[in-house]
Amino acid sequence: MQKSEFNVDKKTVYQNNSTKPNRNIFVVGGPGSYKTQSVVITNLFNGTENSIVVTDPKGELYEKTAGVKLAQGYQVHDVxxxxxxxxDRYNPFDYIQQDI
Incomplete structure (x- = not known):
């Protein structure tokens, strides 16, 4: 069984990958509780088999991970x-066929 794991209070927390395709994770913690470093960045670096979409309002994840993802063969885009x-100037209105 493959798993994604990290430690919380010396207990291993992991995501069982046999639940594909629904592998959503919800992470809650106060500011400075290492959510980004321990879960988000770790999973971005280790994810190499799927497309990845990241909501990154501050742009910090892009700065820290884009180079690694490019080296792993990913196409990296920044909207x-x-x-x-x-x-990369994504325009959602490009897909509109009719103005109704």
């Missing part, structure tokens, strides 16, 4: 609404 000059 940056705060600084469109440094964005």
């Amino acid at each position: 940056n609404f705060a600084n469109m000059a440094h964005s």
Whole structure:
């Protein structure tokens, strides 16, 4: 059985990968409780078999992981609404066929 795991209070917490395709994770913790470092970044680095979409309002995950994902053979795109000059400029209206 494959699993994604990390430690919390010396107890191993893991995600059983036999539950594919529904492998959602909900992480709750106060500011500074290492949610990003222990769960998000770890899973981004270790995920190599699937497409990955990350909501990253601050852009910190992109900065920390884009180089590694490129080295792993991923295409990395950044949709940056705060600084469109440094964005891949996704336009959701491109898919509209009719104006009804």
